[in-house]
Amino acid sequence: MDASKKPEVWLRGPVSGIPVLLQPAAHALLQSREEVFNYTEAFPEVLLWDKPAGRASVGFHLQHITGVLDRMLTYAEGKPLSEEQFEFLRREGKPTEDRKLANLTTDFSKKVDEALEIFKAIQDEILTQKRTVGRKKLPSTVLGLYFHAAEHSQRHIGQMLVTISVLKTD
Template sequence: MASTPEWWQRGPVAGVPDVLQPVAHMLLQLRDEVPAVVASLPWHLWNERPGGAASIAFHVRHVAGVLDRLFTYARGAPLTEAQLAALKAEGDPLVADTRDALLDAMVSQIESRLDELRNIDPATLADERLIGRAKLPSTVLGCIVHAAEHGMRHLGQLVVTAKVLAPPSA
Protein backbone atom coordinates (compact mmCIF):
# COMPACT_ATOMS: atom_id res chain seq x y z
CA MET A 1 0.00 0.00 0.00
CA ALA A 2 1.55 3.29 -1.11
CA SER A 3 1.52 6.15 1.35
CA THR A 4 1.61 9.84 0.62
CA PRO A 5 5.13 11.26 0.70
CA GLU A 6 5.97 13.75 3.40
CA TRP A 7 5.58 17.38 2.38
CA TRP A 8 9.30 17.95 1.83
CA GLN A 9 9.12 15.23 -0.84
CA ARG A 10 6.25 16.83 -2.76
CA GLY A 11 8.05 19.80 -4.25
CA PRO A 12 7.64 23.52 -3.71
CA VAL A 13 4.63 25.02 -1.96
CA ALA A 14 2.99 27.55 -4.26
CA GLY A 15 3.73 31.18 -3.51
CA VAL A 16 6.29 30.53 -0.75
CA PRO A 17 9.76 31.99 -1.37
CA ASP A 18 12.38 29.30 -2.04
CA VAL A 19 14.32 29.98 1.15
CA LEU A 20 11.15 29.47 3.22
CA GLN A 21 10.08 26.18 1.61
CA PRO A 22 11.36 24.04 4.53
CA VAL A 23 9.23 26.08 6.93
CA ALA A 24 6.16 25.61 4.72
CA HIS A 25 6.85 21.87 4.50
CA MET A 26 7.05 21.54 8.29
CA LEU A 27 3.84 23.54 8.77
CA LEU A 28 1.98 21.37 6.27
CA GLN A 29 3.32 18.21 7.91
CA LEU A 30 2.02 19.47 11.26
CA ARG A 31 -1.35 20.32 9.73
CA ASP A 32 -1.74 16.80 8.36
CA GLU A 33 -0.15 14.67 11.06
CA VAL A 34 -1.36 16.10 14.35
CA PRO A 35 -5.08 15.46 13.66
CA ALA A 36 -4.29 12.01 12.24
CA VAL A 37 -2.26 11.01 15.30
CA VAL A 38 -4.93 11.95 17.81
CA ALA A 39 -8.09 11.12 15.83
CA SER A 40 -8.81 7.83 17.56
CA LEU A 41 -8.13 8.93 21.14
CA PRO A 42 -11.19 9.58 23.31
CA TRP A 43 -11.23 13.08 24.72
CA HIS A 44 -10.68 12.03 28.34
CA LEU A 45 -7.28 10.61 27.33
CA TRP A 46 -6.23 14.05 26.07
CA ASN A 47 -5.59 15.06 29.69
CA GLU A 48 -3.48 12.05 30.64
CA ARG A 49 0.22 12.59 31.38
CA PRO A 50 1.86 9.17 31.19
CA GLY A 51 5.09 9.16 33.16
CA GLY A 52 4.69 12.89 33.75
CA ALA A 53 4.85 13.69 30.03
CA ALA A 54 2.85 16.61 28.67
CA SER A 55 -0.74 15.85 27.73
CA ILE A 56 -2.15 15.61 24.22
CA ALA A 57 -4.27 18.71 24.95
CA PHE A 58 -1.11 20.63 25.87
CA HIS A 59 0.73 19.62 22.71
CA VAL A 60 -2.14 20.62 20.41
CA ARG A 61 -2.58 23.98 22.14
CA HIS A 62 1.17 24.57 22.30
CA VAL A 63 1.74 23.95 18.59
CA ALA A 64 -0.87 26.59 17.76
CA GLY A 65 0.42 28.95 20.43
CA VAL A 66 4.09 28.75 19.54
CA LEU A 67 3.31 29.45 15.88
CA ASP A 68 1.22 32.46 16.88
CA ARG A 69 3.81 33.85 19.29
CA LEU A 70 6.93 33.32 17.20
CA PHE A 71 5.37 34.72 14.03
CA THR A 72 4.29 37.73 16.09
CA TYR A 73 7.92 38.23 17.10
CA ALA A 74 8.97 37.73 13.47
CA ARG A 75 6.72 40.68 12.56
CA GLY A 76 8.51 42.72 15.24
CA ALA A 77 5.40 43.01 17.40
CA PRO A 78 5.02 42.36 21.12
CA LEU A 79 2.71 39.66 22.42
CA THR A 80 -0.80 40.73 23.29
CA GLU A 81 -2.57 40.10 26.58
CA ALA A 82 -4.68 37.46 24.78
CA GLN A 83 -1.54 35.65 23.62
CA LEU A 84 -0.08 35.72 27.12
CA ALA A 85 -3.35 34.39 28.57
CA ALA A 86 -3.42 31.61 25.96
CA LEU A 87 0.15 30.69 26.88
CA LYS A 88 -0.81 30.37 30.55
CA ALA A 89 -3.80 28.17 29.62
CA GLU A 90 -1.93 25.73 27.36
CA GLY A 91 -1.57 23.18 30.14
CA ASP A 92 -5.16 23.35 31.35
CA PRO A 93 -7.03 20.03 31.20
CA LEU A 94 -10.01 19.59 28.93
CA VAL A 95 -13.24 19.65 30.92
CA ALA A 96 -15.40 18.69 27.95
CA ASP A 97 -14.88 17.22 24.51
CA THR A 98 -13.36 20.22 22.74
CA ARG A 99 -10.98 18.19 20.58
CA ASP A 100 -12.45 19.45 17.31
CA ALA A 101 -12.22 23.07 18.42
CA LEU A 102 -8.59 22.65 19.51
CA LEU A 103 -7.63 20.94 16.26
CA ASP A 104 -9.53 23.52 14.20
CA ALA A 105 -7.71 26.34 16.03
CA MET A 106 -4.36 24.69 15.36
CA VAL A 107 -5.12 24.12 11.67
CA SER A 108 -6.36 27.70 11.34
CA GLN A 109 -3.15 28.96 12.92
CA ILE A 110 -1.09 26.87 10.48
CA GLU A 111 -3.07 28.11 7.48
CA SER A 112 -2.61 31.71 8.62
CA ARG A 113 1.13 31.20 9.05
CA LEU A 114 1.36 29.68 5.55
CA ASP A 115 -0.38 32.78 4.17
CA GLU A 116 2.07 34.91 6.10
CA LEU A 117 5.05 32.99 4.69
CA ARG A 118 3.86 33.82 1.17
CA ASN A 119 4.08 37.52 2.01
CA ILE A 120 7.45 37.64 3.76
CA ASP A 121 10.07 39.56 1.82
CA PRO A 122 13.19 37.36 1.81
CA ALA A 123 15.28 40.56 2.05
CA THR A 124 13.98 40.96 5.64
CA LEU A 125 14.95 37.50 6.90
CA ALA A 126 18.15 38.70 8.58
CA ASP A 127 16.40 41.61 10.31
CA GLU A 128 16.87 41.50 14.07
CA ARG A 129 13.96 40.57 16.28
CA LEU A 130 13.83 40.62 20.06
CA ILE A 131 12.16 37.70 21.79
CA GLY A 132 10.23 37.72 25.05
CA ARG A 133 10.48 39.89 28.10
CA ALA A 134 14.23 39.31 28.19
CA LYS A 135 14.49 40.73 24.63
CA LEU A 136 16.74 37.90 23.48
CA PRO A 137 18.21 38.47 20.02
CA SER A 138 17.04 36.57 16.96
CA THR A 139 16.05 37.30 13.37
CA VAL A 140 12.91 37.05 11.27
CA LEU A 141 14.24 33.78 9.86
CA GLY A 142 15.21 32.52 13.31
CA CYS A 143 11.70 33.12 14.61
CA ILE A 144 9.87 31.38 11.80
CA VAL A 145 12.26 28.45 11.49
CA HIS A 146 12.13 27.87 15.23
CA ALA A 147 8.33 28.09 15.20
CA ALA A 148 8.09 25.28 12.66
CA GLU A 149 10.89 23.22 14.22
CA HIS A 150 9.38 23.60 17.68
CA GLY A 151 6.03 22.45 16.34
CA MET A 152 7.68 19.38 14.81
CA ARG A 153 9.39 18.62 18.13
CA HIS A 154 5.98 18.59 19.82
CA LEU A 155 4.56 16.42 17.05
CA GLY A 156 7.19 13.82 17.92
CA GLN A 157 6.29 13.98 21.59
CA LEU A 158 2.59 13.84 20.75
CA VAL A 159 3.11 10.70 18.63
CA VAL A 160 4.80 8.88 21.49
CA THR A 161 2.21 10.03 24.05
CA ALA A 162 -0.65 8.99 21.77
CA LYS A 163 0.89 5.52 21.28
CA VAL A 164 1.27 5.05 25.02
CA LEU A 165 -2.33 6.13 25.63
CA ALA A 166 -3.96 4.29 22.71
CA PRO A 167 -6.35 1.54 23.75
CA PRO A 168 -5.06 -1.93 22.82
CA SER A 169 -6.21 -3.17 19.43
CA ALA A 170 -8.68 -6.01 19.47
Protein backbone atom coordinates in the same frame (compact mmCIF):
# COMPACT_ATOMS: atom_id res chain seq x y z
CA MET B 1 -4.73 9.72 -1.87
CA ASP B 2 -4.41 9.00 1.85
CA ALA B 3 -1.74 11.24 3.40
CA SER B 4 -0.10 8.16 4.95
CA LYS B 5 0.57 6.79 1.45
CA LYS B 6 2.02 10.04 0.12
CA PRO B 7 5.66 11.01 0.56
CA GLU B 8 6.36 13.40 3.40
CA VAL B 9 5.43 16.99 2.56
CA TRP B 10 9.02 18.09 1.92
CA LEU B 11 9.26 15.46 -0.85
CA ARG B 12 6.13 16.66 -2.69
CA GLY B 13 7.76 19.72 -4.22
CA PRO B 14 7.52 23.42 -3.54
CA VAL B 15 4.52 24.89 -1.76
CA SER B 16 2.89 27.29 -4.21
CA GLY B 17 3.49 30.95 -3.51
CA ILE B 18 6.01 30.38 -0.70
CA PRO B 19 9.45 31.97 -1.17
CA VAL B 20 12.32 29.51 -1.61
CA LEU B 21 13.92 30.40 1.73
CA LEU B 22 10.68 29.61 3.58
CA GLN B 23 9.95 26.31 1.84
CA PRO B 24 11.48 24.21 4.68
CA ALA B 25 9.39 26.03 7.30
CA ALA B 26 6.24 25.67 5.18
CA HIS B 27 6.93 21.96 4.62
CA ALA B 28 7.45 21.36 8.35
CA LEU B 29 4.26 23.19 9.31
CA LEU B 30 2.22 21.34 6.70
CA GLN B 31 3.73 18.04 7.84
CA SER B 32 2.85 18.91 11.43
CA ARG B 33 -0.74 19.64 10.45
CA GLU B 34 -1.10 16.35 8.58
CA GLU B 35 0.36 14.43 11.50
CA VAL B 36 -1.87 16.19 14.03
CA PHE B 37 -4.95 14.99 12.18
CA ASN B 38 -3.54 11.52 11.41
CA TYR B 39 -2.40 10.82 14.97
CA THR B 40 -5.55 12.13 16.66
CA GLU B 41 -8.08 10.62 14.22
CA ALA B 42 -9.13 7.75 16.49
CA PHE B 43 -7.79 9.21 19.73
CA PRO B 44 -10.31 8.97 22.58
CA GLU B 45 -11.39 12.41 23.81
CA VAL B 46 -11.44 11.10 27.38
CA LEU B 47 -7.63 10.72 27.27
CA LEU B 48 -6.95 14.24 25.94
CA TRP B 49 -5.68 15.61 29.27
CA ASP B 50 -4.10 12.45 30.70
CA LYS B 51 -0.40 12.74 31.57
CA PRO B 52 1.26 9.33 31.40
CA ALA B 53 4.31 9.15 33.70
CA GLY B 54 3.75 12.83 34.49
CA ARG B 55 4.53 13.88 30.91
CA ALA B 56 2.62 16.49 28.93
CA SER B 57 -0.87 15.60 27.77
CA VAL B 58 -1.97 15.44 24.14
CA GLY B 59 -4.13 18.49 24.85
CA PHE B 60 -1.12 20.43 26.10
CA HIS B 61 0.92 19.62 22.99
CA LEU B 62 -1.91 20.78 20.72
CA GLN B 63 -2.38 24.02 22.64
CA HIS B 64 1.34 24.62 22.91
CA ILE B 65 2.20 24.24 19.22
CA THR B 66 -0.63 26.62 18.34
CA GLY B 67 0.46 29.14 20.98
CA VAL B 68 4.15 29.01 20.07
CA LEU B 69 3.39 29.45 16.38
CA ASP B 70 1.23 32.46 17.23
CA ARG B 71 3.92 33.96 19.46
CA MET B 72 6.70 33.45 16.91
CA LEU B 73 4.60 35.15 14.22
CA THR B 74 4.09 38.10 16.57
CA TYR B 75 7.80 38.39 17.36
CA ALA B 76 8.59 38.15 13.64
CA GLU B 77 6.41 41.22 13.11
CA GLY B 78 8.55 43.02 15.69
CA LYS B 79 5.65 43.28 18.13
CA PRO B 80 5.41 42.40 21.81
CA LEU B 81 2.95 39.76 22.96
CA SER B 82 -0.56 40.93 23.79
CA GLU B 83 -2.32 40.29 27.08
CA GLU B 84 -4.50 37.78 25.20
CA GLN B 85 -1.38 35.86 24.17
CA PHE B 86 -0.07 35.87 27.75
CA GLU B 87 -3.44 34.54 28.92
CA PHE B 88 -3.32 31.80 26.29
CA LEU B 89 0.16 30.88 27.54
CA ARG B 90 -1.03 30.73 31.15
CA ARG B 91 -3.88 28.39 30.17
CA GLU B 92 -1.77 25.94 28.14
CA GLY B 93 -2.30 22.44 29.45
CA LYS B 94 -5.36 23.30 31.49
CA PRO B 95 -8.54 21.59 30.34
CA THR B 96 -11.72 23.62 30.00
CA GLU B 97 -15.10 22.91 28.46
CA ASP B 98 -14.20 24.52 25.11
CA ARG B 99 -10.88 22.71 24.79
CA LYS B 100 -12.07 19.66 22.92
CA LEU B 101 -9.88 17.68 20.53
CA ALA B 102 -11.66 18.98 17.42
CA ASN B 103 -11.27 22.60 18.58
CA LEU B 104 -7.56 22.14 19.34
CA THR B 105 -6.75 20.51 16.01
CA THR B 106 -8.78 23.09 14.09
CA ASP B 107 -7.09 25.96 15.95
CA PHE B 108 -3.66 24.61 14.98
CA SER B 109 -4.73 24.13 11.36
CA LYS B 110 -5.97 27.72 11.16
CA LYS B 111 -2.72 29.02 12.67
CA VAL B 112 -0.74 27.07 10.04
CA ASP B 113 -2.88 28.68 7.33
CA GLU B 114 -2.17 32.09 8.84
CA ALA B 115 1.57 31.40 8.87
CA LEU B 116 1.54 30.28 5.23
CA GLU B 117 -0.28 33.45 4.19
CA ILE B 118 2.36 35.51 6.02
CA PHE B 119 5.11 33.52 4.29
CA LYS B 120 3.55 34.21 0.89
CA ALA B 121 3.44 37.95 1.50
CA ILE B 122 6.94 38.46 2.91
CA GLN B 123 9.80 39.99 0.97
CA ASP B 124 13.13 38.11 1.06
CA GLU B 125 15.03 41.09 2.45
CA ILE B 126 12.80 41.08 5.55
CA LEU B 127 13.92 37.56 6.50
CA THR B 128 17.33 38.65 7.78
CA GLN B 129 16.02 41.55 9.83
CA LYS B 130 16.79 41.36 13.52
CA ARG B 131 14.02 40.63 15.97
CA THR B 132 13.93 40.04 19.69
CA VAL B 133 12.18 37.36 21.68
CA GLY B 134 10.46 37.67 25.01
CA ARG B 135 10.88 40.03 27.90
CA LYS B 136 14.63 39.49 27.88
CA LYS B 137 14.70 40.57 24.23
CA LEU B 138 16.88 37.66 23.14
CA PRO B 139 18.29 38.05 19.61
CA SER B 140 16.85 36.37 16.54
CA THR B 141 15.81 37.18 12.97
CA VAL B 142 12.52 36.90 11.13
CA LEU B 143 13.81 33.76 9.41
CA GLY B 144 15.01 32.34 12.72
CA LEU B 145 11.59 32.84 14.28
CA TYR B 146 9.80 31.19 11.37
CA PHE B 147 12.22 28.27 11.40
CA HIS B 148 11.87 27.83 15.15
CA ALA B 149 8.08 27.83 14.93
CA ALA B 150 8.25 25.05 12.33
CA GLU B 151 10.85 22.84 14.00
CA HIS B 152 9.24 23.35 17.41
CA SER B 153 5.93 22.12 16.01
CA GLN B 154 7.61 19.02 14.61
CA ARG B 155 9.32 18.30 17.93
CA HIS B 156 6.05 18.47 19.85
CA ILE B 157 4.26 16.34 17.26
CA GLY B 158 6.84 13.62 17.95
CA GLN B 159 6.29 13.94 21.68
CA MET B 160 2.53 13.87 21.15
CA LEU B 161 2.80 10.67 19.09
CA VAL B 162 4.65 8.96 21.91
CA THR B 163 2.03 10.11 24.42
CA ILE B 164 -0.77 8.87 22.18
CA SER B 165 0.99 5.51 21.75
CA VAL B 166 1.41 5.08 25.51
CA LEU B 167 -2.17 6.11 26.31
CA LYS B 168 -3.67 3.81 23.69
CA THR B 169 -1.80 0.80 25.07
CA ASP B 170 -2.81 1.38 28.72
